[in-house]
Amino acid sequence: MTSFPIDVLMEIFLCVSAKPLVRFRCVCKSWNSLITNPFFIKAYLERSIKLHRFDLLKYDFNNLSRVQIRYSPKNELSSNLDNSFVGDGEKFKLVGACNGIVCLSTFDCKNPHHSKIFLWNPSTGENRALPQPSLRVSNLVGFGFDSSSGHPDDFKVVNVNIRFEEYSNYTSQVEVYGFRRNCWKQVGNIFPPVLTQHLRHQSFCSIFPSSHLGHQVIFENFICWCPVFCVDNEIVTLLIIFDVVQDVFRQLPFPAIMPPAEKHINLLDGCLSVIAHNSSTNHYEVWFMKEFGVCESWTKLYTIGSIENCWPVGFANSGEVFFLRRLCNGLRYHSPIQCVLYNVGSEDYKEFGVEVDSLYSTQLVPYIESLISLSSTNNAEH
Template sequence: MASFPIDVLVEIFLWLSAKSLVRFRCVCKSWNSLLTSPFFIKAYLERSIKLHKFDLLKYDFNNISRVQIHYSPKNELSDLNNSFVGDGEKFKLVGSCNGIVCLSTFDCKNPHRSKIFLWNPSTGENRALPQPNFCVSNLIGFGFDPSSGHLDDFKVVNVNIHFEKHSNYTSQVEVYDFRRNCWKQVGNIFPPLLTKHLRHQSFCSIFPSSHLGHQVIFKNFICWCPIFCVDDEIVTLLILFDVVQDDFRKMAFPDIMPPTEKHISLLDGCLSLIAYNSSTDHYEVWLMKEFGVCELWTKLYTIGSIVNCWPVGFAISGEVFFLEKLYKGLRYHSPIQCVLYNVGSEEFEKFGVEVDSLYSTQLVPCIESLISLSSANNVEH
């Protein structure tokens, strides 16, 4: 194969898994040069968006955090080695972009022990970030700046909430730049209404339900959909962090959408929501047809016959992951089970995964990638 024309060799390599390509770097110098070149890394990433997609299912079981790859549509699971986080250390998946995943740990008793990692699950490479200027909080976001021209221009946002005299609440927001390998303080920019609300919540469970919720990366925005109460009224809205401008934005939902809790996700490359309708006791799936326009949310379909289920997100195949809590008498029966909703057949099926908690279970879409974490200047546009 070493004598093949370079264009033929590239085409063959683009169909292979990242794990195989990492091994092939050792074959000869010319292969190593090709497979580590910015040209091939970019081409492989573009091909992966079509061919090499998978979901990361993170959950806690028996008080241990686990991550597995979920392959659609066979609904098979494959274990991943995340021992670099630390034995017995609980963590959450903050998010994934360009095949790189951000993980964070949170120790409320000793915040200085909390850590943030970047990880390429396709190659196994990982990197612990330098400690931020303030403590690693439970409010972490992970995104990517597409305007810079670099495929590895990753950003991590760390939000600390502080209570001051006279009931004042302030935030300390800082942003990590992967290419510069440093943190930058950007000030008290977290939305004041949320700052006050989140300060009243308990931050001392490992990942409480009162945090911003699971995030979605869409274009240059990190998106959350938190739920909170204002004057005894439930309020939900989109919170966006622009990684280009290093600033937060808020976006309201249209009145036609159910006012109760919503779970943010991605579906067909668009922002989507799984919204609970308390009047019908059903979940509704909504899609934002045009980003940034509040009125252009469209209801795609309704999921009926839901009993004691909590949405996790959409699999790449379009199936919806739910967690099912079973009653035993008047109490919930543990453990909690994962079920899949098939949109085509409108049926649920057991998935064979048991979890400890609703809020520590995450489904994060990912793609295979050859982006390296050892150097911050290895991928040019």
């Protein structure tokens, strides 16, 4: 097969899954040269984006963090992926995934200087620990991608620290890591004040628990969060956005007609969306933003009827939603929490065979196969 025309071989390789391609690099020098060529890596990524539908399901069970790939449309799960590089028994947060690269972070409340951030390509098995920032790794870490540079590996990691001072004053210290530079840079006191003011009375270890900040979504050049907090005994939610090109935060309100209670941010059919809980009806409403950044463009798609003891995780597709459901067996605080798939059309649940320790440590993150390397020799500026 080494005598095949290069364009024919390339078309064949573009149809092969990433893990076999990694093994193919050992066949001969010409295959290795083709598979590691930046042009082929970019073409493979573009094909993966078009064919996408994988997700990463991250959850904690028996006090261990686990990650599995969900294959669509059959809704099958892979075996647990090897994340032992994080540390034996180390629990972690799946910050986000972009272009097939996943960002993980650990947060040691008692010894925050031991907290770490990793980049990982599950398709190739490569992983890389980031250099320690000058600030400690906080419980507010974001991961995104600067598409304006033209490089598929121009990843950015944002690390936010909040320092509270006397008289309820505060300052934020924000650092941004650039993968192609392989270094951190400080960008100053730029975090939105509305959140830091709300959290000023909390202890260090409770700053930005996931129940307040929520999980992130990557949309184009933006990292998006939907935190929930209380102002004058009223629940308030905002859309918090970090622009990885300009290195700035922005905050956007939700429309008044949207339920004010807690929201779960997602991507749905390429648009930013939220699953909003309507506390007055105990229904969940699915909304999406037709025009990114325009508050008036939020549109309600459908309502999910009254469901008990369920919390949204994310979309399997436009007509199916993953929920966590606590089974009631008379021992409310010790009953198991299971991942279930809710069909919007039939209004039926399907058990997914996954049991989790907690609600807020479970994440469903869009993922694609990629051959992007995390080797330091492949990300120098050029």
